[in-house]
Amino acid sequence: MAHSLGLTERVRFLGVRRDIPELMSSADAYVMSSAWEGLPMVLLEAAACELPVVSTDAGGNSEIVLDGVSGYIVPPRDPQALAAAMLKMMSLPEEERRAMGRAGRAHIEANYSLDHVVDQWEKLYRDLLLKKGISV
Secondary structure, eight states: OTTTTTOTTTOOOOOSOSOHHHHHHTSSOEEEOOSSOSSOHHHHHHHHTTOOEEEESOTTHHHHSOBTTTEEEEOTTOHHHHHHHHHHHHHSOHHHHHHHHHHHHHHHHHHHSHHHHHHHHHHHHHHHHHHTTOOO
16 A cells, blocks of 8 residues: 555555664654554653654543643544644644653653552552452
8 A cells, every 4th residue: 555655665564673773763753643542652652762752542542642831632533623733743843842752651661660559559459458358
């Protein structure tokens, strides 16, 4: 399809890679156009690489991408809104994009680090045990 659309100068299919952090770190931003999602690891990875993100408001995407802070959130299945947000992102001065990327990484570190997730699970189990009358 890339060939038939004349996009081979701009689209590359890289196959299986083992250097994803390096590839992500060389990008200016990350775009996710999903119509549905759970809590996508790739957005956590993009944020960890300090990439500002343009994403659809599908599944848990808006929990990861803070609209106007670490990127932009648009409605799913709205290609015009997605394109407009992508253009808006790329029209920002580089330092503003970098600041969005740093804000995204800080949000991930504060809310999705291993320590934070373990603390949340421990709290859940403690709460459930207390509801059953078992003190911990």
